[in-house]
Amino acid sequence: MQTPPRPVDLADDRDPAFQAEVARRSGQALASCYQCGNCTAGCVFTPDYDIPVHQVMRLVQVGLRKRALACRAIWLCATCQACTTRCPNNIDVAKVMDVLRHMARLAGHAPEPNVKTFTDSFLSSVAKHGRVFEAGLAAVFALKSGKPLQDASLGLPMLTRGKLSLTPHEPEGNGKAEVAAIFSRFRFAGQGASRCADQGVSRNSHDDVQRGGKPSGKTEDKR
Numbered sequence: 048m049q050t051p052p053r054p055v056d057l058a059d060d061r062d063p064a065f066q067a068e069v070a071r072r073s074g075q076a077l078a079s080c081y082q083c084g085n086c087t088a089g090c091v092f093t094p095d096y097d098i099p100v101h102q103v104m105r106l107v108q109v110g111l112r113k114r115a116l117a118c119r120a121i122w123l124c125a126t127c128q129a130c131t132t133r134c135p136n137n138i139d140v141a142k143v144m145d146v147l148r149h150m151a152r153l154a155g156h157a158p159e160p161n162v163k164t165f166t167d168s169f170l171s172s173v174a175k176h177g178r179v180f181e182a183g184l185a186a187v188f189a190l191k192s193g194k195p196l197q198d199a200s201l202g203l204p205m206l207t208r209g210k211l212s213l214t215p216h217e218p219e220g221n222g223k224a225e226v227a228a229i230f231s232r233f234r235f236a237g238q239g240a241s242r243c244a245d246q247g248v249s250r251n252s253h254d255d256v257q258r259g260g261k262p263s264g265k266t267e268d269k270r
């Protein structure tokens with residue numbers, strides 16, 4: 048059973064620069080959030096979050112840096128973008144969650160260590176092979192998470208049905224080199240997969256950079 052979050056105290060560790068920093072990193076107009084709660088209403092993880100997503104947005108607005116960066120919600124977010132789609136103020140809420148997760152890593156917060164371990168293992172696999180090597184990823188994650196037999200019952204059926212390969216299938220042609228160049232661009236090839244996140248580069252920002260532009264916010268206007 049979850050421990051209910053303690054009430055927000057505005058005098059608690061308030062950092063007036065926090066909102067501006069998150070706004071700069073995400074490219075989103077955070078001040079335009081008027082707490083309608085649409086994002087939380089559409090988020091399938093709301094029952095699992097310690098702080099619902101609209102309240103995470105509020106923590107950012109009022110500058111409660113530690114509360115926002117230490118929460119579990121930003122690690123459980125699946126970046127499904129349901130919140131982004133529902134926001135009447137055109138805020139890319141999922142991108143904000145992404146940026147907060149990256150900032151949390153920089154600040155040393157990882158309240159969901161298995162999520163961090165999985166992300167690191169996934170990116171390490173892609174960096175090494177050019178695409179994810181599922182069997183290797185499963186093995187590395189099982190060992191690092193301290194639960195070596197957790198998914199063992201799934202492995203054999205997947206192997207016998209040809210859904211899992213014991214050897215990596217690397218991209219053909221220049222594919223592997225192109226992936227390596229992406230990792231190199233963010234200066235974390237061969238140094239552990241978490242560095243991309245540690246650069247404060249979100250998936251969306253990364254896509255923008257790949258297109259040769261600056262990180263941008265949500266562009267379509269539903270209103």
Ligand code: SF4
Nearest residue numbers: 090124125127128130
């Ligand atoms: S992107 Fe994250 S916060 Fe937004 S709806 Fe999906 S899981 Fe919830």
Ligand code: SF4
Nearest residue numbers: 080082083084086134
């Ligand atoms: S849907 Fe948009 S405006 Fe409404 S609470 Fe969420 S972020 Fe704020």
